[in-house]
Structure formats: structure tokens, C-alpha cells
Amino acid sequence: MEKAVIAPYKQDWSSRRNSRQHPLLSAAFATGLLIVCGYAGLFTAYTAFQGPHPKKFSVQIPINANQIIQKCANLNVIPSPPSDFYSRKESDRHVSGTRPTLIKNATIWTGNIDGLEVILGDLLLDKGIIQAVGEVPVHVLNAYEHGLLKVIDANGSWVSPGIVDLHSHLGDYSSPKLRGSDDTNSRKGLVQPWLRSLDSLNTHDDAYQLSVAGGVTTANILPGSANAIGGQAFVIKLRPTEERSPSSMLLEPPFAFNGSGIQEVQPPRWRQLKQACGENPSRFYSGTRMDTIWAYRQGYEEARKLKVKQDVYCEKAVTGQWDSLGDFPENLQWEALVDVLRGKVKIQNHCYEAVDLDGIVRLTNEFEFPIAAFHHAHETYLVPDLLKKAYGHTPAVALFATNARYKRESYRGSEFAPRILADHGIEVVMKSDHPVLNSRFLVYEAQQAHYFGLADNLALASVTSTPAKIMGQEHRIGYLRKGYDADVVLWDSHPLAIGATPKQVFIDGVAQLKNPFVLPKSDYLQRAPKTPDFEQETKAALEYDGLPPLGPKESVSDIVVFRNLSSLFLDLGNGIEQIFATEDYLGEPQIAVVQDGKLSCVGTFGTCPTSLDMNSRTVDLHGGSLAPGLLSYGSPLGLVHIAGEETTQDGEVFDGLTDEVPSILGGNSPVIRAVDGLQFTTRDALLAYRSGVTTGVTAPCSSGFLAGLSTAFNTGAAHKLIEGAVMQDEAALHVSLSLSFSVSVSTQIATLRTLLFGRLEGDLGVQIAKVLKGTIPLVIGVHSADIMASLIQLKAEVERETGKTMQMTFAGGSEAHILAREIGAAGVGVILSPARSFPFFWDMRRMLPGPPLSQHSAISTLLAANVTVGVGVNFDEAWAVRNTRFDVNWAALEAGGEICKAEAIALASSNLEKLLGLNSGTVSSNLVATTGGTILDFESKVVAVASAKRGVVDIF
Ligand SMILES: *[C@@H]1O[C@H](CO)[C@@H](O)[C@H](O)[C@H]1NC(C)=O
Ligand SMILES: *[C@@H]1O[C@H](CO)[C@@H](O)[C@H](O)[C@H]1NC(C)=O
């Protein structure tokens, strides 16, 4: 275009009134001379063009015409780092005074070459960036002043990039939960692209330091999923900043937040937008999927029109047609969606089912914008070809590993989804949705994805390089490369080994763990686990449209011979013992013979004659193991098919403390029995069974004080009337005490005292009498150490009166470690649930985090005080039951060698059996056969369950 000479002669005040420009916006043009009250005025200008026939004319050219033209030129610039970014010597996030650090002799997973590159060498961190990877030139090291460089000898330890969480609500849904902690969902409209998660970011969330202790260095903080368009997301680094502000936590904010609202930095940086479809927006807005998609189309149409106006405006501006052009068309509410249409926004789209994915894919093609990733996305593995039809490029898929079936939309979720999607060339990300999953253990999601078939390079990439790329930050995070941000995790094992824990975490080169407690880890954990073969199961997931049959392939009631056993665990009456391990014998391979579901002989083909029966079924365990079946307590397993669907579950009991209990039920004293509500073959129960959790103990569902009597059942049984399906009709009496109830804690304790001093008649009186005699345990759901202290006193009070010893068990127990000695002395047991505590609520906030933040874990602290400890799962997390075997292995690793394998198994079998009042031998009447390792290992797979009570061996 021709160059205009702009001469500001006279301010045209009349234009002020008509200006539609936003006051904040105009600060962007503040380089002009005469900006009054934040408004850019128009100026009359005489422009003379040089030429053979100079012509004098008059046109109004705005004083900020150059900026407008620049703005127009920038409109469609795709975000990128500044051109000099790759030669930077110092990070914009560098904290001055940070000592340079040399990590020597590390095993460095760089993320390069598709995650396949591993370098043995050194890593130099300085000025907030990685200065060298592998070999650090001597002259570089020599240039440092003597003593300045901090040297860490990694002794060959694994080093990875910081863990990157693509989907988190850290700070926006803070812990512990207090009023105002949940700032994720606005209820003011279906489409609200103008909202910003940054505006909710609480800097005092207890979870920041916990997540950092798990190696998480960067997180994308998304608004919630109650809206179709919930708002803009922001990427933060998790370390504390000197300024202590939310804004100072931002990584490459797309705007200069010290100034105007939507002033883009140049070149533009990636913006993030949260979208959601399906059930959540429908539920929150009493609408349907049709309403949601229409709301999207309406919003995008609004944005499209604004974009067209801007484009028309710019076309005129760049060709000098300033006359009556007015102000650049701008709208604070729709500008974010316009940027979507200009390809400047990474859309993180919560979307589960084929129907919803289809709707969004159509939307992307109608309005021509790409989706960065579908999140949760439990059905994406069923529709890869649909994903490939999305506008622009195939979206990545951000998943949980095994958290599924919690609502219809996730009912067909599969643990094999990461692997199936990767096989289709679709990028896979594992994400936390923190605090839905505690992001401290995001790497555990990658470990599980690997266990179920995702290649190790892709599994590690799924929580580092891939999410970095999907959020548009792969130029600086997610890899260990020269010039990248110094976000580095030094691990105590291979990061994909179970229980992998950081020894140190660097963010922007700043060491985050002040005094890390490091665990001793054995050599075999220093490599990626060799995971089992799930080929058949993976195929079946697809073949059955996400609902493969989960029952055994066959149930054998005759003789079954297990060959090539390397270890055997049994409960011979004194808890779990390891009967033998490979190291113990050097002779013939060991076998175990099971007849009618009962172990009849262990030895060799020579010493177990029954094994020679030619017709008997033989199962080769390839160095595997037999161990007692595990038990799970804490979730409503067996009472619920789908947690989010009321019509699929037993339902909640009346709470006699706060509800009017109908008189037809007997007023306030009925005791509800979970056994009456049991539902067999829930998918969570069958998956638990296939994962070695053969017994479920479940109390009636209650969100109040009195739940009722729990029951023990076989998780693999087809229905209640099968012999052995119900293992014990009634186990324990269950109550809960909590700061969260509507009646006071003192009232709850008074109620318990009234009950325990035998002042109640009816059914409840009968059950309490059993508790007082010590024939059934009183299991008390409690997290607060203060409430536990009152309960310990109450127990002593009652026992003085009755002269008998009560069996009391605390379930939950997040703060139990504070009273470990007193709990041990009082003979109270603890079921820690979840196994790894998290401060969800105030009465859990003093949980013991375990290494690297504390030397001891809650479990090892309680065990050291002679407390009988079991591990349970969270309420509402029946999906998590299947992971019990990994939970107890992890607990053993966290105890730093103080818990052997047999004791680890006991945490979820014989100990729980005792704590929940099951007859001794109930749990160990099931034996679980695993190939490739013990029931605890990522290398092993459950292949059969022998049930003495049912008289069969189920073979999977
Ligand atoms: C490496 O070994 C040395 C000597 O045993 C020890 O002091 C140091 O803490 C180890 N480093 C790491 C990162 O574990
Ligand atoms: C690196 O550490 C390993 C494990 O401690 C050790 O065997 C090896 O000798 C070390 N290499 C160097 C170069 O220090």
C-alpha cells in the first residue's frame, strides 16, 4: 500500500461519542500522541501523494492508523514464540539468585525421537533454562565462579522433563474444600467464552506442593464442564513465585496482564479454551444435547459475524479507505471465539460419547476450527475414523487410565483406549482433572496406560511432551533439550515403575523440594516394567463396542495344575506368609494342584501325584505366583453399577440422626443390611475379580451418621443364590462422624454415646449389644484426629462400664498418623482410604504425604505403632477397586523396605478381614494365580481365581 503521511492537526471530538471502542482496549493504541480519557480520536489529515499529477484531497485518517494496520496484519498470525526465542540465554521466568545446577551421571529421557532417546550423561541448569544435555563442555563448567555451581550426582538415576498436566483444576477447585473453593463452573450461561480460569486461581491450594512433589511442573487450568463453552483456560507453572500472585504463575500468557484486557502480546501466544458437551451442560442447564449444540452454533455464528466485520474493516484500512471507517470492530465477549476462528486457540473439549464427539466434529467443520484435544473421551477409541474427520487436524485424546464407568458417558471406557488410539496414530495424553484424580500421581496414569499396552515411550510422552505440544508449549517444556525451561524431575526409579517418586523437582531451575526424603529402590525398578500381553482383551473391547464380557472363559471344578510357580503366599492362620520364593529352591519347577477350588498339593510333578492325571487342566504361570485373593472396602462395590446413575444402584439409607425415618420401617432403630441390596456382576466388581480382588465388603450407602451392617461377597459370582456368592451376610456395624454433617460433631459423639451405653431398643439395640460384647466391630468412618481422640476416650469409657473389649476400626483415617501411638494403645485398627491420603476436606488437611515430603508414610507410621492397618478405596470410587494390588505394592515401596510382600498383601486381605469382622479364612478361601510375577507387580497378570467356597477355578 501507499505510505500515508499522517499529520495530527485537529482532534475530531465528534468521533468520541460514537466510539464503540472499549476503554481497556484503547490502551493498546496508547503510543499515539493525543489519547484523551482512554479514547483514540480521529484526526483530520491532509495527505499528499507524490506523483506526476499530485492531487490534494481530504480524508480522516486516525492518528493510530499505523497501529490499526499493524493490528490487522497480526489478526491471522498463528501463535509462536518470538523469533529470538530459540537463542535465549535466560528464561523470562528466571528467578535471580538461583544457583546453577549440574546433574551428573543421569539416565536422561529427553522426549526426543518419539520418546525413544535416552542419554547417559549430565544436565546443566542455569538462568531458568537447560544449558546443556548429555555432555556439558568443560569450558562452560570452568566459567562458573568457584563454588557457585551446585552439583548433584544422580548415580545413574532417571531424569525426565517435568510432568505436564493438560487438564487440571488446581487453584480453581482448591483443597481443602471450603466455601468458595469450587470456582470452576459459572451457572450464568451455556456459552461464556469470556470467562477466564485465571480469575478463580487461588494461590493457597494445599495441592500445589503435593503435585509438585509428584513431579508435576506445569498444568493447564481449565474452567469446569457445566457449560458448552466454560471459558478460557490458562497454563501455569506450579512453583511459588516471589510476587505470590496468580498472574505471576502464568506460562507465556497470551496477553500482557499488567495492562489491558485483550492486548495480545506479539507474536501471539496460544490461548486455551474449555468446551464441554453431553451430559454436564445438559444437566446444569436443564436442557438437552440439542440445546447444547445449538448454543455452540449460536455463539460461533456471533463470532463468525464479528470476524467478517473485522476482516472487512481491515481490508478497507490496509487499502487506505479510512473514510467513515470508525473503530475496529471489537467485542470483549466474543473476541476469544473470533480467535478460535483465526486458529489461535487450543480447544480442550470435554466430550465422551460417539454422539457428542460427532456433534463437535460437525461443528468444527461448519465453523472451520480445530480441536486440540478431546478430554475424558471414553468412547474415542471406538470412533477413530470420526476423530480424523475433525476440521484441521485429528484431535489428541486426553484420558484417565482406569477411572471409568462413573456415568453413562464413561460406561464403555476402556483401559485399553490409550493403546488403541495410539495404534491409530492418534496422540494420547493422560490427565488428572485434579482434584478428580490427585495430580500428584499423574505419572501413575501413564504407568497404568503402559501396563495395559501403551508403549513406554508413548506412555512417558503422554504426561510430558505430548501435553506440552497439545497446549502449544512444546517449544519450551515437555522435553529435555538445550534452551528449554529447566523443568526437570530426578526420579528414584524408572518413572513408569510403580511408586516412582521424585528425589528432586526443578521448575525454572529452582529446586522445589527443600529436604526431600529419598526411598531406597531396588534395581528391578530402574527399568520400564515388561508389561503383560492384553492382546485378546484389547480386541474384545472393540469387538463388543466397549462392553466385553468380563466373566471367566471357563470355570473348572475338577483338578487344575498350576505350573512354573515362583512364589506362593498363603494365610495359614497367622496372616499372610510367603511360603516360598524362587530364590529358595533350585530344583524342579514348582507346581500347585487345586481340586474343587481348594489347594491340595504344592511341590513338583514328582511330589504331587494328583497332578499326573492326564485329563487335568494345566495352567503355565511362567514364573508367576499364587496368593490369597484381595479384599476391598470403602466404595459401594456391589451396590452400584454406575455411580452417577441413580436407577442403577441400591441407593442411600435414611439417616436416623437427621432424617425422619418412616414408621413403617420401624422408626429410628432399623438397621439396614447391605446384603439385602447386593447386585452381582457389576462391571466394577467383575473387573475387581479379574484383578485379584475376590472379596468385596460393602456397607449400605449413607452420607450421614448410621449406615448399617456390611456384607462380604464374592466379586466374581453370578448371583446371590450361588453357593459362596455371599461370603458373610453380616460383617460390621458402620457409622460415620464428620465435620461436614449438618449436625455438630459433639451431637454425633453424643449420639454414639447414647447408643453405646445401651439405651436403645429394637434392631439397633441388638446390633449395639454385639458391638459391646466385641462380637462384631464398630467401623467408624472418620478422618479428623480430633474426632478420633474423642472416640478413643469414648471406647475406654464404654469398656470401663461393660468390662469387655470393643472392636473399633477407623475407616478413612487421613489424620490417624497424628494419634498413631494412642490408636495403637487403644487397640483400634485403621483402614486408610484412600491408600494415599489427600486433603479433600478440612478434617483431612493434616494428612501425612509420605516421601519425598515426609520420611514416613501414614501406613508405616501406623504399623510402627502396632496398629492393624488395612487399605481401602474412596467412597464413590468403585472403579478404583481393581487397582488394589498396585495400591498395596506402592504402600510397601513407600514404607522404604519395612513392609515385605506378604505384609503388603495382608494390607488388603487378612488385615482387612480382621478389621471388618470377617471370619478368619474368609478372604484366603480364594487364591489368585498370576503369570509373570506376583499379584503386586506391573509385570504380572491375573489368569485364574480358585474359589474354595464355590468349588471352582475361574480361568480368564
Ligand atoms: C548418589 O550417591 C551418593 C553417595 O552414595 C549420595 O550421597 C547421593 O545422594 C546420591 N544421589 C542421588 C541423587 O540419589
Ligand atoms: C554413574 O552411576 C552408576 C550407578 O551408580 C555407576 O555405576 C557409574 O560408574 C557412574 N558413572 C559415572 C561416569 O560416574
Ligand SMILES: *[C@@H]1O[C@H](CO)[C@@H](O)[C@H](O)[C@H]1NC(C)=O
Ligand atoms: C507489562 O508487561 C509487559 C510484558 O511483560 C512489559 O513489556 C511491560 O513493560 C509491562 N508494563 C508495565 C506498565 O509494567
Ligand SMILES: *[C@@H]1O[C@H](CO)[C@@H](O)[C@H](O)[C@H]1NC(C)=O
Ligand atoms: C509394638 O509391639 C512390639 C512387640 O509386641 C513392642 O515391642 C513395641 O514396643 C510396640 N510398639 C509400640 C509403639 O507400642
